[in-house]
Amino acid sequence: MIGEHRYAVQSVWTGNRGTGTSGYRDYDRSVTIAVDGKPQLEASADRPFRGDREKWNPEDLLMAALSECHLLSYLHACVEAGVVVTSYRDEATGTMILDGRGGGAFREVVLRPRVTVADPSMIDAAVAAHAQANAWCFIANSVNFPVRHEAEVLVG
Numbered sequence: 001m002i003g004e005h006r007y008a009v010q011s012v013w014t015g016n017r018g019t020g021t022s023g024y025r026d027y028d029r030s031v032t033i034a035v036d037g038k039p040q041l042e043a044s045a046d047r048p049f050r051g052d053r054e055k056w057n058p059e060d061l062l063m064a065a066l067s068e069c070h071l072l073s074y075l076h077a078c079v080e081a082g083v084v085v086t087s088y089r090d091e092a093t094g095t096m097i098l099d100g101r102g103g104g105a106f107r108e109v110v111l112r113p114r115v116t117v118a119d120p121s122m123i124d125a126a127v128a129a130h131a132q133a134n135a136w137c138f139i140a141n142s143v144n145f146p147v148r149h150e151a152e153v154l155v156g
Contacts (some may be wrong), residue, residue: 010034015044030055059096059106065139066109066147067092074113074133081125081132086156087116108146116156126153 015028029045030052045051046059056064067090078085091112098104117126130149134140140147 008035011043025050028052059094062106062143063092063094063109066094066137066143067111069137069139070111070130070133070147070149071113073136074115074129077129077132077136078117078126081129083122083126083129084118085115085126086118087114089114106143106145108148109143110148110150112150112152114152114154116154118155120155123153123155127151 010033012032012034013030014032015030017027019026021027029050031043033041033043033056042055043061044055044057046057047053051057071088071090074088075085091114092109093112094109095107096104097107113130115126117123130151134147134149137147
């Protein structure tokens with residue numbers, strides 16, 4: 001599966017209250033994000049940046065991309081290692097630092113997957129599969145900050 005893959009997304013600002021961006025407080029941060037053939041996603045800025053807390057924001061989407069990419073890469077790594085995963089739940093957190101000049105960056109993201117495997121003999125391989133998943137995760141390999149893992153593996 002070597003090769004180039006292209007992705008397309010449409011982001012449409014829907015927050016014009018009638019006067020456009022005539023002032024910082026004069027417009028809404030609402031955005032509709034669309035990918036052909038998929039449900040639209042209603043998004044906004046994060047609440048501290050005058051956004052709507054009930055909509056997805058770019059920081060949420062980045063965290064979701066990192067968490068889901070690791071999950072999917074991990075499941076693949078487990079299949080390759082002969083580990084049967086019966087449950088996976090991640091409680092990820094991220095830290096973003098503002099630079100005081102209007103910008104900022106994420107400092108780190110910590111993924112906290114709680115994984116259940118079918119048999120106690122699979123625990124060591126299940127723990128090791130997180131390293132392989134990190135190496136395979138396209139999103140984690142695309143960011144310029146650390147993505148750490150604090151995984152827990154249970155038998156169920």
